[in-house]
Amino acid sequence: MRPFTWLTPETTEEAVALLRAHGEGARVIAGGQTLLLAMKERLVGPSHLVSLARITDLAGITTEPDGALVVGAATTYAALTRAELPGWQRRLSEVAGDLADRPVRNRGTIGGALCAADPRFDMPAFAVGVDAELRISGAAGERALPAHEFLVDAGRTALGQDEILTAVVLPPLPTWDVVVFEKFRHRVFDAAIASAVCALRREDHGVPASLRITVAGATPTPTVVLVDAAADGAAAAESAVAAVRLDSSDEATRYRRELVHTLVRRVVDRAHAQQGSV
Ligand SMILES: Cc1cc2nc3c(=O)[nH]c(=O)nc-3n(C[C@H](O)[C@H](O)[C@H](O)COP(=O)(O)OP(=O)(O)OC[C@H]3O[C@@H](n4cnc5c(N)ncnc54)[C@H](O)[C@@H]3O)c2cc1C
Structure with a gap:
């Protein structure tokens, strides 16, 4: 693995500013379950890793007044598995609880799986399957995309270099x-x-x-x-x-x-x- 600098912003704005400041060499790291393997195999060699670990807003699940379920991008599979979700939204917990193994579920995040855009991963399939919306924050502001537009190709998303996926929003129950x-x-x-x-x-x-x-x-x-x-x-x-x-x-x-x-x-x-x- 090549040497890198570990950065620990405490807000999304700070993380976006660090991505912008360090340019192409900077990468977001969430649970590291995909990225660290790629770094060990020298498929990628970022100079700066921008960790999401201290950005508390990015982890957790809330429900909007219309019933849409907002899942922070840095929510781990383990947390999703423990969540008590209503109606069909509980499929999210079941999918999270039936992938990989416990160590991967303890660290891996829903956002990391979507941003890795690996066709074999379950969360991209689930997010597109229920027509989830993905919320994005970047230097130019905030935007949202349907999951099928976010996933551009195998391993490629619509995220810009200084953008962070902040949340995955499942539509309200009546959908x-x-x-x-x-x-x-x-x-x-x-x-x-x-x-x-x-x-x-x-x-x-x-x-x-x-x-x-x-x-x-x-x-x-x-x-x-x-x-x-x-x-x-x-x-x-x-x-x-x-x-x-x-x-x-x-x-x-x-x-x-x-x-x-x-x-x-x-x-x-x-x-x-x-x-x-x-
Ligand atoms: C042994 C093993 C078995 C596995 N089995 C399965 C399986 O059965 N099913 C399955 O679906 N998956 C499986 N996975 C993959 C696992 O789901 C992913 O590794 C994990 O979800 C990635 O999340 P992470 O938080 O670790 O992402 P990271 O590795 O930290 O990041 C992955 C990529 O996303 C970027 N990124 C992460 N978060 C954000 C964000 N919020 N905004 C912008 N960019 C971001 C990073 O820069 C990096 O490019 C397995 C992995 C391992 C190691």
Whole structure:
């Protein structure tokens, strides 16, 4: 690992100013679970690490008056797992509690996973799947982006050099009636090869009004597929496979295509089966 200077700002504004002052050599560090590995392998060699550890505003969960759930970017998986969340929003706790292992969950953060933009990670899939909004602070001020616009490519986000992700905002409870997440991994501590999210909203009389399917892992960024709200798992799986364009006939691609098909069929059938329960 190359030498670096460790900086410990106490506010987001201070952190942004440090990123700006040290330019391209400066990197934010949250839990370090991805960044430190990349530094050890010399894939990156920042001159300055701007730690989020002392910025208390960036960790924790609050609910806005409309029911939107604001999750600070530096909230760890362990804290998410312990949170008691209402309705479908509790899927966030379940997803956080079922990834990696305890040491990674104790340090890794939701914001770090989104900013790493690794297609195998669960939080990018979940955030796009429920149509979360990401709040960003930078030298030019604050802005917000839907998660699918934040994730630009594998390993690349819409963040500018002097910007920090401050919060992940899950929409209010009435946005969805049911949210189902499924992933496939070889071993329990492996990251996913493919994952799928189904978010379903019904009209008042129980008729599906909106079915949003998100496929991740098999594509560089999570892909949203909107299908006929009444589609069953098999029909939705066909639409999803066509949308993610896994066209090549090589074995690895055929394997991924099969995984996507199976995961989408499962999440959609499970969502329909839940019939109003969350
Ligand atoms: C052994 C192991 C197993 C794992 N298994 C899984 C798994 O099963 N599923 C899964 O989803 N993930 C898995 N992961 C990945 C894990 O989710 C990520 O490493 C972790 O969430 C990254 O968060 P962090 O806080 O440690 O980020 P860091 O490593 O600190 O940062 C990651 C990147 O994001 C940037 N960054 C961090 N926070 C911010 C911010 N707020 N604003 C701007 N930039 C920021 C950093 O500059 C860096 O580029 C695994 C990791 C390990 C080491």
